[in-house]
Amino acid sequence: MPHFIEGSEIGKLLSRIVNTTINQIPPQAKFSDSDIMVIMKYRPLLESMTEDIVKGFYDTLFSHSPTAAVFQPGERPLREKTLRDWWIRTLNGPFNEDYWLWQAYVGIIHYRRNVTPPMFMGMWAWIIDNVIRKVQVSPELVSALVKLGATQSSLMVGGYYDIVQYALSRVDISGDLLRNLVISIIEELASGIRK
Numbered sequence: 001m002p003h004f005i006e007g008s009e010i011g012k013l014l015s016r017i018v019n020t021t022i023n024q025i026p027p028q029a030k031f032s033d034s035d036i037m038v039i040m041k042y043r044p045l046l047e048s049m050t051e052d053i054v055k056g057f058y059d060t061l062f063s064h065s066p067t068a069a070v071f072q073p074g075e076r077p078l079r080e081k082t083l084r085d086w087w088i089r090t091l092n093g094p095f096n097e098d099y100w101l102w103q104a105y106v107g108i109i110h111y112r113r114n115v116t117p118p119m120f121m122g123m124w125a126w127i128i129d130n131v132i133r134k135v136q137v138s139p140e141l142v143s144a145l146v147k148l149g150a151t152q153s154s155l156m157v158g159g160y161y162d163i164v165q166y167a168l169s170r171v172d173i174s175g176d177l178l179r180n181l182v183i184s185i186i187e188e189l190a191s192g193i194r195k
């Protein structure tokens with residue numbers, strides 16, 4: 001797991017993504033301390049599924065042309081290793097600041113490979129569905145995994161907005177300008193809807 005130096009440009013960007021994203025999730029829907037206890041309780045069971053999850057994850061991505069197109073020839077073993085390391089680190093905790101900064105980084109790193117939010121969120125659905133199918137899962141575990149998946153996916157989607165805004169700000173295009181432009185285009189498009 002990488003460590004992001006406090007005060008560095010990447011550290012500040014990731015902190016912003018984590019803080020805004022986590023603050024926007026209503027408390028009742030947020031991955032909480034009790035969800036962490038549940039993950040810890042079921043850790044041996046979840047850890048025993050590691051190889052199935054890793055293999056199934058990439059079998060799924062390689063069997064669908066839009067997701068298979070993301071990968072370069074020979075890349076699969078490396079990708080399997082990073083997913084395995086991520087899964088084991090996640091199950092072992094702790095869910096501390098470094099972990100969430102890394103999750104924000106994991107999210108934005110996918111941008112450079114054209115991995116889209118539907119692909120990413122679809123695979124979270126696949127992980128949870130797979131756990132449910134493989135074992136007699138209790139509702140508390142499903143709930144904890146859903147909230148963890150929603151939080152990590154939110155960091156990915158929120159991070160995609162932030163990294164684009166950040167990149168534009170580097171060439172002097174502000175976030176407000178971008179937002180106003182997008183809103184005015186949505187309004188222009190919406191004016192063509194017959195009600």
Ligand code: HEM
Nearest residue numbers: 061067070082083086106109110112113115119120123124
């Ligand atoms: C549940 C959803 C996913 C999780 C948890 C996940 C996790 C990860 C992790 C931990 C890394 C390594 C990040 C690092 O270097 O620290 C990574 C990289 C990568 N993932 Fe994913 N991933 C997900 C979905 C996907 C999907 C849907 C695709 C492709 C369709 C994908 C393709 C890749 C690629 C190509 C990289 C290498 C990125 C780079 O270094 O340029 N991932 N992913």
